[in-house]
Amino acid sequence: MLDDTLRGRDYITTQELSRQELELLLETSVQLKRQFRAGEPHRHLQDKTIFLMFFDKSTRTRNSFEAGITQLGGHGHFVDIQTSQIAHGESAKDTGIILSSYGHAIAIRHDLFPGEGNSYMREVAEHANKPVINMQCDVDHPCQTLADLMTIRERFGDDLRGRKIAVSWAYAPSYAKPVSVPQGLITLMTRFGMDVTLARPPEFEVMEDQLEIARRNAEEAGTRFEVTDDMDAAFEGAHVVYPKSWGALPLFEKPEESLELSKKYTDWICDERRMGLADKDAVYMHCLPADRGNEVTDAVIDGPQSIVYDEAENRLHTCKAIMALTM
Numbered sequence: 001m002l003d004d005t006l007r008g009r010d011y012i013t014t015q016e017l018s019r020q021e022l023e024l025l026l027e028t029s030v031q032l033k034r035q036f037r038a039g040e041p042h043r044h045l046q047d048k049t050i051f052l053m054f055f056d057k058s059t060r061t062r063n064s065f066e067a068g069i070t071q072l073g074g075h076g077h078f079v080d081i082q083t084s085q086i087a088h089g090e091s092a093k094d095t096g097i098i099l100s101s102y103g104h105a106i107a108i109r110h111d112l113f114p115g116e117g118n119s120y121m122r123e124v125a126e127h128a129n130k131p132v133i134n135m136q137c138d139v140d141h142p143c144q145t146l147a148d149l150m151t152i153r154e155r156f157g158d159d160l161r162g163r164k165i166a167v168s169w170a171y172a173p174s175y176a177k178p179v180s181v182p183q184g185l186i187t188l189m190t191r192f193g194m195d196v197t198l199a200r201p202p203e204f205e206v207m208e209d210q211l212e213i214a215r216r217n218a219e220e221a222g223t224r225f226e227v228t229d230d231m232d233a234a235f236e237g238a239h240v241v242y243p244k245s246w247g248a249l250p251l252f253e254k255p256e257e258s259l260e261l262s263k264k265y266t267d268w269i270c271d272e273r274r275m276g277l278a279d280k281d282a283v284y285m286h287c288l289p290a291d292r293g294n295e296v297t298d299a300v301i302d303g304p305q306s307i308v309y310d311e312a313e314n315r316l317h318t319c320k321a322i323m324a325l326t327m
């Protein structure tokens with residue numbers, strides 16, 4: 001039997017869960033990983049249904065949720081927004097009431113435009129009588145950052161005091177990526193013992209309220225939180241480096257302009273020289289997909305310090321814990 005503390009709860013940002021509740025999610029993720037690898041059945045959600053609503057593309061999130069709910073004995077129902085009445089403007093209220101009457105949870109990815117996704121899922125949650133899970137919004141990507149924390153602990157142990165993570169912007173020409181991953185990282189890792197340095201060019205700021213939460217979390221946890229526009233300085237002495245691209249906040253409605261602006265910073269790449277600035281045991285992380293040759297060189301992402309595939313695998317075990325404990 002699993003602990004019932006989180007049963008029926010939404011999972012929208014990690015900030016809304018206590019440290020103890022996040023520890024429960026992490027412990028359950030470890031247990032589910034062990035059982036999955038041992039081939040032991042763990043059908044905690046027999047005959048339960050989760051609706052998986054995607055306003056944006058996905059590889060890891062969609063497939064880890066679909067595979068995960070199957071392994072838990074339930075069913076994941078993929079909702080393609082473009083072929084649902086949501087594309088014709090059906091309200092968040094009606095969607096929340098109706099889908100929650102058909103199943104046991106609603107998970108939503110709505111991450112493309114600042115100010116939209118988080119509000120949308122909170123409106124669904126207000127009217128749904130089942131848990132709502134954030135599969136990435138404009139503010140947070142709490143499924144990703146929980147997997148990241150699990151992966152960092154696997155490498156460095158549960159006590160992360162004195163460990164430094166460099167969360168850095170990096171250049172990518174593919175598309176203006178959401179800001180939710182760096183925001184989720186700075187707000188979560190400051191609570192779990194890590195010293196956090198956020199590096200970004202001045203035009204690629206993250207949301208001010210998330211910076212404020214990170215500052216407050218660091219103060220309360222006795223950790224450090226710093227912001228710099230120097231990628232090298234952020235890497236110096238870091239135990240974890242997490243360089244990834246994101247779009248300029250005022251330009252998400254004009255992504256081409258955001259990409260044009262980012263061309264000023266093509267030297268913001270994670271290469272072997274920069275890895276040399278970090279601690280000798282430093283690891284390279286990325287939520288993926290990575291723009292190879294731009295955000296990171298092949299030598300780094302395919303090299304001995306990269307733990308991106310462990311990190312991606314842990315998306316499965318952590319999303320199963322989130323579903324198993326809330327649904």
Ligand code: CP
Pocket residue numbers: 057058059060061062136144287288289
């Ligand atoms: N990291 C992540 O969320 O991957 P996807 O966009 O493929 O789901």
